Every structure is written in C-alpha cells, then in structure tokens.
Amino acid sequence: MRPRLTLRRLLQRPVRRWAGSSRRFTQNSPSFSRGRPQLPFLGIPLSTRQQFRYLTTERKQWIRYEVLLSLKYTVYIWAMVSCVTIAAFAVQQEWQEREHPTPPEWSYITRMRMRGAFFELNRKDVSRTDYVQVLQMLLDVLERLENPKIDGADIAESGVGGIVGEEAVRAFPGAKDLSKKSEQWRRGYFETLLAAAQAAEHVEGWVKDRTRGIVFPPEVVIGPSNPRPKPIPPGAKSAPREEDCDPMFPSPAQLYNKLMCTDGLTRRQHLETVLSFASWAAYREMPLASSLYQSALYIALPEEEASKINVEKWVQSLSRSGLTTSPSSNILEALTGYATYTARKGDVSDALPLFITLLKARQSLPDTSPKVLADRALEAGENENLAQKTLHAVKAFVKPPVYPPPPSDGTELPVRDEKERCQEAALHLHIGEIMYTARDSAREEGVAWTREGVDIAEEQLHKLGSATKNITAKTTCRECLATGLENWQTMVARLAKEEQEKKGSAQKSGWFGLWRDGKNEAAEGRWAAEEKVAKDRLRRAQDLLEDPEAPVRGASSILHA
Structure with missing residues (x-):
C-alpha cells in the first residue's frame, strides 16, 4: 500500500516552471573549460558557413559616387588634353605660316599641306630629307589647285603655251592658263610646281609595288632591267619584282615642261624654271641642256632685242668686248648659268672670259644707297629700345602674317x-x-x-x-x-x-744634305x-x-x- 501512496502524491503535485536557470546557448557566460584552445586557422571549415551581406545600400551609393566621379575626371582630363593639342596645332600652323607664307585665297587644307611640304623640305633637325613625302604633299596641293570644285575656279587649259609655244602644249598636255587668277595665287602655284619638279629629281624612277603598296627606289627592283639589284637595308621590306611595280611619280621633265607651258607667269618665273630644268639636264648629261641655257638667254633679254640677235654670236662678243650696257638681273643670272655649263663641259677657254666679264659687270653695279640701308635698319628694329622691341614683338605675334609682296621681275638693274x-x-x-x-x-x-x-x-x-x-x-x-x-x-x-x-x-741628290740651300x-x-x-x-x-x-x-x- 505504501508505494502506491507515494506515487499518487507525486502525480498530484502541480507542475512549476524553473525560473532560476536559462538556456546555455543563449548566455554569454564565461567558459571555465580547460580544454584545448580553438584557433581559427586550425579549425576545419564548415560547408555551411554563415554568409554576410556585403552590397549594402550605403556601399551601393558609394560605388555609384566613385564611378560618376571617375567619369567626370576622365572627361575633364580628355577635354584638357584636347584643348592643349588643338592649341599646339594652331601655334604650329601659325609658326609655319610665318616661315613659309601661303596665298590667303587658298583653302585651309591646301595651305596646310603646302606649309607642311616646305617645312619638311627645309628641316634642319634631320639628316636626310624625305623627298617621297614632300613630293606626295606637293602633288596633292597641285591636285587641289587644279580642281575647279576646290581651289581651281577660273583656270583653263593652256592655249598659248607659255614661253614654248602651242606645239609644246600639244606635246605636253596638262598645262594650265592662270591669267584670270591673282598674282598671289599664280606665285603660290609657281612655287609649288617648281618645288615639286626639284623634289622629283631626287625620286626619279621610284616605283610602287601594287601587291603591298610600298614605294621602292629603282636600284633594288628585281627584274630584267636591273640585273644587279642593290641589297635591301636591314629591317626593310623585301625587294619587289619588276612585273608588280608601277611608276610612282611623274618625271622631272614632265613637271618642268608643264611649268614652262603654263600661261600667266612672269619672265622671271619662266627664267627660273628654264635654269632649273637646264641644271638638271646638265647633271643628267642630256643634250637638251645646251638649248635650254640658250633659251634662258633669250628669256633674259628684252623682247625687242631677243628677236633680232643670235645668242651664240652675242655671247662670243661678250667674251671679247664685255657688256656695253648695264645688265639686268635676268641677264646676269642667265649668263652665269651658261658660263657654268660651258666650264663643266670642258670649254674653259670660252668659260673663263665669260666669268671675267660677269665679274666686271657685277663690280660695276651701284652700291646700296644710305637711305635704303637706313630703311632696312628701321625695318629690322636695330635702333629700337627694349620697350619698342617688346611692343613690336607682341604686335607681330597677334597680327596675322601678311603674304610677302611680289618680288622683282628681274628687268631692272640690281644693286650691289x-x-x-x-x-x-x-x-x-x-x-x-x-x-x-x-x-x-x-x-x-x-x-x-x-x-x-x-x-x-x-x-x-x-x-x-x-x-x-x-x-x-x-x-x-x-x-x-x-x-x-x-x-x-x-x-x-x-x-x-x-x-x-x-x-x-x-x-x-746631295750627300747627307750638306749642300742644301736654306x-x-x-x-x-x-x-x-x-x-x-x-x-x-x-x-x-x-x-x-x-x-x-x-x-x-x-x-x-x-x-x-
């Protein structure tokens, strides 16, 4: 009976919640366990590691701000670089325009290419001029000048033939009539075409490989016309074959003949053309050189005298008696070229009297007057103080460069x-x-x-x-x-x-030099x-x-x- 009573009391006792204890996994109670310490790098990583949220709202805002800031600075930097580049290009073109003036009537691209060509032609910081680039730029300028839609309005095909006549125009088509253009336009065209002809002398015979589009000199081309080609420089492209090549540039003779047949040029410009053509022909040992120098003498003489005299007899009379009248600048230039050509041929007996005659003629020229020297000194600013020089330098920098006035036509008496x-x-x-x-x-x-x-x-x-x-x-x-x-x-x-x-x-001849005379x-x-x-x-x-x-x-x- 007693065990049953004990069990009944236990079952009838009310159930109470334990208030004095708590769950251990919710308490930060210190652990007094003396077990082995758990280090992070010694623990075994669990496959179900707790994940954290890295891309919060604040972080998103910060990233957006940094991206926008970087884009803003990138735009600012590129804008500054562009402005500096444009300013440098403008200053460069202004400096080249002052060094190599171009006609203001031409378009900007034509003037820029002409300035670049003459700059490359007169560079002093390179050991060798790139005549291929120079000639290509000059030919581009000529193409734009002869295009009626760009800069070639009011020009026509040459009909008179310049100084060589209509027959030469038919033999060398392509010459232009510049009579309707202004003097500045004609002078710029003359300078461009003459420079192109002189540059073509250095790249005569150069060819272009059609398969690769590369320009080569004629001495490296492999073909029947060149049985012993020169080796290609180290690092250059392989030599082309003759059947794959085409002429790259027109010959100097074509450009000189085109300039000689051009209408609208002065006698001085025609004289410079003929003398340059004759110099190249003499260098190439062409029989044409003699007739070209004689043509230069005809051009240098006045028109009324050139039609009455024989040049050869006139030159012989100059060798004997000298110049009876004051010579013009054109006559002195033409006679100097003719005498130089005569000396190079080996006719020194004919060339020496001509040179002496020319020397006497130049020594008899009038000296520069003191007024002209004073004007030159005033123009150069030799007598100015520092403030005046600074003011003139600022004005010259701000003021656009003026195209130079036309040069002398060579018909007047030169000054010594x-x-x-x-x-x-x-x-x-x-x-x-x-x-x-x-x-x-x-x-x-x-x-x-x-x-x-x-x-x-x-x-x-x-x-x-x-x-x-x-x-x-x-x-x-x-x-x-x-x-x-x-x-x-x-x-x-x-x-x-x-x-x-x-x-x-x-x-x-003597014994130990005992009888030598001091x-x-x-x-x-x-x-x-x-x-x-x-x-x-x-x-x-x-x-x-x-x-x-x-x-x-x-x-x-x-x-x-």
Missing part, C-alpha cells in the same frame, strides 16, 4: 648688296678653279683667286650676322664660303704634296704653311657655316613641329 657681293665671291671661285686646272703655271694665281673669294664671302657673312632676315643672301654666302674653303684646302694640299716630293728628291727650303715650305692656314680658317669658320639654331627639345618642341 650682300647677295650680289657673294655672287662676286662665287665668280672668284669659278675663275680660280679654272685657272688652277687649266695649266700648271697658273695654279698659284688660281689659289689667289680662290683665297680672295673666301675672304669676300666670310666678310659678307659677318656683316649679315646671325639675326638677319635675308635668308637668301645668307644661304648664298654660306654655300660660297663652304665651297671656297674646300677648294682652297684641296688646292694647297696638292701643292704641298708636290712640294714635299720635290724636297725629298733634293735631299737625295732659302730654297724656306721657299718650298710655303704651301705646307698655307695648308695649315686653310685648315685653321676652316676650323674658325664653323660657326658661320653651321646654323646656330639648335633643334627645340622638351615639352615646347610640340609647338615647333
């Missing part, structure tokens, strides 16, 4: 300025070279003529100075000085060598001493021969192309 005196120095060099090579007895006199020409050219270069704007005169004097120093050094070197050989033979030894050492003088003059003249303007480097080089 720096350029004409350098032409006199060139005549001294021609006379000295002819006398040195003509006969042995006149070699000393030839050296004297050459030395005098060097002195004249160096004196004129010192007068011009480095800041002169007369680039033509400076170039002429510089070329004359370089040629004169080279000729002088070559002449005295040969004479010094012969002198040394004579000295050696004289030493062998005076003769001093006289024989003259050419060796002059050779040292020539070398020293060449060393001291390097500042005059070299261009002092160094190529622009650094960040400012982008403004100077």
Whole structure:
C-alpha cells in the first residue's frame, strides 16, 4: 500500500516552471573549460558557413559616387588634353605660316599641306630629307589647285603655251592658263610646281609595288632591267619584282615642261624654271641642256632685242668686248648659268672670259644707297629700345602674317648688296678653279683667286650676322664660303704634296744634305704653311657655316613641329 501512496502524491503535485536557470546557448557566460584552445586557422571549415551581406545600400551609393566621379575626371582630363593639342596645332600652323607664307585665297587644307611640304623640305633637325613625302604633299596641293570644285575656279587649259609655244602644249598636255587668277595665287602655284619638279629629281624612277603598296627606289627592283639589284637595308621590306611595280611619280621633265607651258607667269618665273630644268639636264648629261641655257638667254633679254640677235654670236662678243650696257638681273643670272655649263663641259677657254666679264659687270653695279640701308635698319628694329622691341614683338605675334609682296621681275638693274657681293665671291671661285686646272703655271694665281673669294664671302657673312632676315643672301654666302674653303684646302694640299716630293728628291741628290740651300727650303715650305692656314680658317669658320639654331627639345618642341 505504501508505494502506491507515494506515487499518487507525486502525480498530484502541480507542475512549476524553473525560473532560476536559462538556456546555455543563449548566455554569454564565461567558459571555465580547460580544454584545448580553438584557433581559427586550425579549425576545419564548415560547408555551411554563415554568409554576410556585403552590397549594402550605403556601399551601393558609394560605388555609384566613385564611378560618376571617375567619369567626370576622365572627361575633364580628355577635354584638357584636347584643348592643349588643338592649341599646339594652331601655334604650329601659325609658326609655319610665318616661315613659309601661303596665298590667303587658298583653302585651309591646301595651305596646310603646302606649309607642311616646305617645312619638311627645309628641316634642319634631320639628316636626310624625305623627298617621297614632300613630293606626295606637293602633288596633292597641285591636285587641289587644279580642281575647279576646290581651289581651281577660273583656270583653263593652256592655249598659248607659255614661253614654248602651242606645239609644246600639244606635246605636253596638262598645262594650265592662270591669267584670270591673282598674282598671289599664280606665285603660290609657281612655287609649288617648281618645288615639286626639284623634289622629283631626287625620286626619279621610284616605283610602287601594287601587291603591298610600298614605294621602292629603282636600284633594288628585281627584274630584267636591273640585273644587279642593290641589297635591301636591314629591317626593310623585301625587294619587289619588276612585273608588280608601277611608276610612282611623274618625271622631272614632265613637271618642268608643264611649268614652262603654263600661261600667266612672269619672265622671271619662266627664267627660273628654264635654269632649273637646264641644271638638271646638265647633271643628267642630256643634250637638251645646251638649248635650254640658250633659251634662258633669250628669256633674259628684252623682247625687242631677243628677236633680232643670235645668242651664240652675242655671247662670243661678250667674251671679247664685255657688256656695253648695264645688265639686268635676268641677264646676269642667265649668263652665269651658261658660263657654268660651258666650264663643266670642258670649254674653259670660252668659260673663263665669260666669268671675267660677269665679274666686271657685277663690280660695276651701284652700291646700296644710305637711305635704303637706313630703311632696312628701321625695318629690322636695330635702333629700337627694349620697350619698342617688346611692343613690336607682341604686335607681330597677334597680327596675322601678311603674304610677302611680289618680288622683282628681274628687268631692272640690281644693286650691289650682300647677295650680289657673294655672287662676286662665287665668280672668284669659278675663275680660280679654272685657272688652277687649266695649266700648271697658273695654279698659284688660281689659289689667289680662290683665297680672295673666301675672304669676300666670310666678310659678307659677318656683316649679315646671325639675326638677319635675308635668308637668301645668307644661304648664298654660306654655300660660297663652304665651297671656297674646300677648294682652297684641296688646292694647297696638292701643292704641298708636290712640294714635299720635290724636297725629298733634293735631299737625295746631295750627300747627307750638306749642300742644301736654306732659302730654297724656306721657299718650298710655303704651301705646307698655307695648308695649315686653310685648315685653321676652316676650323674658325664653323660657326658661320653651321646654323646656330639648335633643334627645340622638351615639352615646347610640340609647338615647333
């Protein structure tokens, strides 16, 4: 009975909730377990690791802000780079326009291409001119000028034939009549076509590979016409085959004939064309050169005189009696070219009197008047103070460049300025070279003529100075000085060598040199001493021969192309 009563009491007791304890997994009670510590890198990763939410609303806003900010800065930076590039391009074109003016009537693209061509043609920071690029740019300019839809309005096909007649026009079609165009337009067309003809002299015979579109010189083409082709430079494309090639550029003769047949040019421009064509023909040893130089003389003479006289007889009379009247600039240029061609042919007996006649004619020219010299000094700003020079420099920078006025037509009497005196120095060099090579007895006199020409050219270069704007005169004097120093050094070197050989033979003729004369030894050492003088003059003249303007480097080089 007692076990049943005990069980009944237990069942009748009310159930109460335990208030003094809590669930262990909800309490942060310290664990006093002395078991092994659990380190994160020693634990085994669970496959059901707890995931966290990384892309919150705040993070989305931050990412959106950063993306927009980066895009904004990218746009700003590219806008600044574009503005700087456009400004640099504008300054570059402005600088090229001042160096190589173009007619304002032409379109902007035509003017830009012409400026680029003349800039590449006159660059001083490269060792070799890229005549392929220059000629291609000039031909593009000519194509735009002859296109009636671009810059060639009011031009027609040539009917008169310039200075060569209608028969030449039929033989060489493509010449234009520029009579309806302005003087600036015609002058720019003449300069472009003449420069293209002169550039074509350097790329004559170049071909283009049709299969690859690459231009090659004729000496590397593989074919029957070139049995021994030159090797291709390292790193260049392989040589083309002759059957895959076409002529790339027109020949210089085609361009010169086109310019000679052009109507609307002045006699001076026709004279420059014929002289340039004749110089190239003489270099190529073409029989056409003689008739071209005679044509240049006909062009240089006045029209009423050219139709009455025979050029050959007239030149012979000049060699005997000289010029009876004051010559024009055209006559002096044509006679100088004809005399140079005669000397190169080997007819020194006919060329020497012509050179002497030309020298006398140039020396008789009137000197530059003091008024003209004062006007030049005023134009150059030599007497201005610093403030005036600064003001003029600012005005010149802001004011757009003006196309230069038309040059002289060559019919008036020239003035004996720096350029004409350098032409006199060139005549001294021609006379000295002819006398040195003509006969042995006149070699000393030839050296004297050459030395005098060097002195004249160096004196004129010192007068011009480095800041002169007369680039033509400076170039002429510089070329004359370089040629004169080279000729002088070559002449005295040969004479010094012969002198040394004579000295050696004289030493062998006596016993140990006991009977040598001291005076003769001093006289024989003259050419060796002059050779040292020539070398020293060449060393001291390097500042005059070299261009002092160094190529622009650094960040400012982008403004100077």
